[in-house]
Amino acid sequence: MRIGRPRTLARLTFTVSLVAALLGVGATGAANADNPAPPDTGATKSDNITHLASVPMTGPLASGVNTDIAFAGKTAYVGNYSGFAIYDIANPANPKLISQVSCPGSQNDVSIYAGLLFLSTDSSRSDNSCQSVSQSPTVKESWEGIKIFDVKDPRSPRYVAAVETKCGSHTHTLVPDKSKDSVYIYNSSYFPNATYPDCQPPNDRIDIVKVPLKDPAKAAVVASPVLFPDGGFPGSDTGYETSGCHDITAFPAKNIAVGACMGDGVLLDISKPAAPKVIDQVQDAANFSFWHGATFNGDGTKVVFMDELGGGGGAECNTEVGPDKGATAIFDIRNKKLKFRSYYKIPRHQAEQENCVSHNGSLIPVRGRDIMVQAWYQGGFSVWDFTDSAHPREIGYFDRPPIEPASFGGYWSVYYYNGAIYGTESVRAFDVFKITDRRTDPASRIRLKELNVQTQPPFWG
Template sequence: MRAGRPRTLASLTFALALVAGSAGIASAEAPAPPETGATKSDNITHLASAPMSGPLANGINTDIAFAGRLAYVGNYSGFAIYDIGDPADPRLVSQVSCPGSQNDISISNGLLFLSTDSSRSDNSCQSVAQSATIKESWEGIKIFDVKDPANPRYVAAVETHCGSHTHTLIPAKSKRELYIYNSSYSPNAAYPDCQPPNDLIDIIKVPVEHPEDAAVVASPVLFPDGGFPGSPTGRATSGCHDITAFPARDIAAAACMGDGILLDISKPERPKVLDRVQDAANFSFWHGATFNHNGTKVVFMDELGGGSGAECSAEVGPNKGATAVFDLDHKKFVFRSYFKIPRHQAAGENCVSHNGSLIPARGRDIMVQAWYQGGFSVWDFTDSAHPTEIGYFDRPPIEPADFGGYWSAYYYNGAIYGTESVKAFDVFRIDDSRTDPAKRVKLDELNVQTQPASK
């Protein structure tokens, strides 16, 4: 995992297993009818489910990126591309077999970026698991050309420190380059290329016209004091889990295990820490962040239990495994409240605060958020101190008890899209006077971790 190590074309194996959409495949993968037995609010309509299939059928659906009428869905086994021109009838265009936990995904101008956070034998899509104690093992970012979505083409790979759990796109002002803020954590003294304390992030520079020249250009230390030292209930900081950028204000919010931080990203290769917050009493693992519509608030998610625990119970309570709301006052965090779904889940249902996105309803701060087997929630934090739920969808528990539920739930161009981890790519509609103005907002592209200002 030697970050930025030069590679010749001969040293990269670009072959990949591609299953392209066709009339036959589209027919075979037609969306299933909405699942029965779910509970939901009256303002939510379940439009469609596109079941996992082919080489991705036994994987785990993860994150989603959007461009035009296409949705790009990450999966531990690769990624899939869906045509969502008709949200009620998502159609598989193609899928790529390329195993590599967890395949966090983003899209920009026909380039697709995929995170590999499991130690592999090489950087190809045919790699196998290989111990991180071996110097030659590989983890990092894979880059695909998806200008022809029916035929994705693997064009480059960049190795990073400690792999790539998630990543965030930062557009350069010139638009000739694209920066990637790479997040990874859990170093180990036995790993040659992922040594403690791992108090940094890797920054990759991608020449848009020549993505094959992408390379790590900086690895700034964000926690010179070592970060949160850990507590009986909270993980010590040894890297960042996820970063959300708000380019319109040159800021980013980073969720870094035991710390939440605010970054100045006006100079993308030299981010500067503006403020930092910790919550030893209630937060176990700072997992992700979302800004409000004008970048004056941040909500941070706590992934108590790592996503596999049943954390939505009366015993756990309303402030743990929840989402925390902060106002930004002169670029300083001011804590205001916690939000957690008000429905207690069964003992076998993994449930905790997870990935969500803002619903761009002008004049209000509303987001949709996944809670694994807790389903997803639509909630309003316009009043930072008193967030309220305004809609939800919750499937029945998986029987027998097992991992599942919504990994991500995002709003894009009039619909809500969810990755049901072990089942399907789902589509919903919300009809509510508070969110209806968002239906007029049409985006050309959406990577939720590169958050646009509301129009």
């Protein structure tokens, strides 16, 4: 999703209101009754999907938008335009809210590492505190960047540091240092403007933040490598000009990463984390509007790129748009080159008022198969198999009817973690599902201690 500082966005149909009364910092707990799944009146789904639970948005986050998810142990961390929430998921059928922190600043992308939570702020603020208010990016003193919280006690998160980045932080990706003494953060931001003192064109770079784990307060930008010395994709009638990256996904075990960078998809060598190098670059002027995100398969030999046509607010899952736009593109990685194979898009057409486009998903780890679950906003979510790169196919889905009256909604991120599927229904709830299928059941035997979806572990290979 692309909302934050004032920007021109294709077909974006909503804005997010952050209520001034909710701008205080601090964690607030909640009584934890059972959280049964709603009746889902009118929803359609495949027989292999079961809706286990749904926890409604409450308190200081109720007026925001749920965004990304990170996992550590039996805990889930959910970003929200108004802050973040922490859930106990020891029993996936009954997730319990542990605490939530009010800290407005779109889009509050989250990740977790060694008891630290990292939070992206991509809207211009009066300062770096959680009590800040919106302030024009044309003001030199305005702040955007990455906030760092100590969440070793999830009942009482503690704000410990902030790092300002020139064009804000729309998303970020963790790359652990091989010494294990620190972690690098690849910061993605875009849409520079000549009137913004700190975010000048062309912004053909990313910022890299190094965080010393023993003293995170000393976190700082240590490099800003230029990925597009030639300027990248120049733009077209349907595609965005490259001026930064939207998201980066790392595969540290192979020292590679992929960047979804507006008009470009790039393959990176990250063997030197503070000095990534572009080793291949692809464009798709015919069908891609905005290279949004990416997911590797289990051994890092394939990658899928998502196209966020319409900015997340557009109704792109219909006959008029067709199967190749607002879709997910599958690439094989051969000899350090990205080789296009096919597109995947959900086969169900959505109503004209339903925002629907390819969005955030994760791998379901099954040896010998390439299967992932993926969010499609009001298109629900899809479980699909791309083992045959040229012929992907859906094997499961969940889809609610349109929101009435018509408005933005649906699943922002849907991820598989330790036997369950977790989803952020962007304006309603934190949801949990289960898939029961012989093709995906083996994944339940793989247990992770931590998962940041944009820092993929090697499941095998």
